[in-house]
Amino acid sequence: MKFLITTSLLLFILTCTYAQKHTLDDISLSKSDFEIKEGITNHPYDAKIYTEVSYEYRIEEDKGKPILHVKAKLSINSDKSWIKEEFWSNASDKAKADLLAHEKGHLLVSLIHFKELENLWRQSIFSKQQCKLELRRAYKNIDSIGDSMNSAYDDETNHSRIREKQEEWITSLMNRINELYAEEEKISFSFQIKTPISE
Numbered sequence: 001m002k003f004l005i006t007t008s009l010l011l012f013i014l015t016c017t018y019a020q021k022h023t024l025d026d027i028s029l030s031k032s033d034f035e036i037k038e039g040i041t042n043h044p045y046d047a048k049i050y051t052e053v054s055y056e057y058r059i060e061e062d063k064g065k066p067i068l069h070v071k072a073k074l075s076i077n078s079d080k081s082w083i084k085e086e087f088w089s090n091a092s093d094k095a096k097a098d099l100l101a102h103e104k105g106h107l108l109v110s111l112i113h114f115k116e117l118e119n120l121w122r123q124s125i126f127s128k129q130q131c132k133l134e135l136r137r138a139y140k141n142i143d144s145i146g147d148s149m150n151s152a153y154d155d156e157t158n159h160s161r162i163r164e165k166q167e168e169w170i171t172s173l174m175n176r177i178n179e180l181y182a183e184e185e186k187i188s189f190s191f192q193i194k195t196p197i198s199e
Contacts, residue, residue, distance in 0.1 A: 021178055021181070022174070029100055034047065034049070034081045053072060055071060057071075059128065069193070072191055074111065105166075108170070120142060126198070127199075
C-alpha cells in the first residue's frame, strides 16, 4: 500500500481563515454523552471524552477485478466518557459549559482525523492479500497523530484554563474542519469507500 502522511498533520498550525460553512453549533456534545462518575480520585482532570472508530471491509469482484468496500463510523463511547460527579455537582453553569466546550475540542480532533483517515484510504493502493494489514496500519498511523494533537491541545490550553489558548485552538480546529468538509453539506460521522485493489 502506498500512502503519505504530511508533517502538517502533526504540526497542525493553521494561519489562514476558511469560510465558516460549518460552525461549532453543528457539532453536538452534551452531558448526556458522558457518564457522571463518583469516586474518581486518582485522575487530575474533571472529564474525559472517549471516541472510537469502527470499520468493516469486504472484497468483491466487479467485471473480474477485485474491489475493496469499506464502511467506517466515528462514535462517542458514552460508557467510557466520564465527568467527575464532584465537579458536576458543585460547578457553576459557566464552568460546566467551559468543560463541555473543551471536550468538544477533543471531538473536533477526532472528526479531523476521521476525515484524514477517509482521505488516506481513498488515495491508497491496497493489495488483495494484505488489505487487512494495510487498512489497520493506516488507521494506527492516523490514530497516533490524533493522540499527539489531543495531548498538545490539553497541554497548551491547560485543559481550558488558559482561555486565550483555548479560543485559539478551537478557531484553528474549526478552520481545519471547514477545509476538510468544505464540499459537504454536513459533518458526517460515517463514510463508505469503494476502490480497486491490486492482485
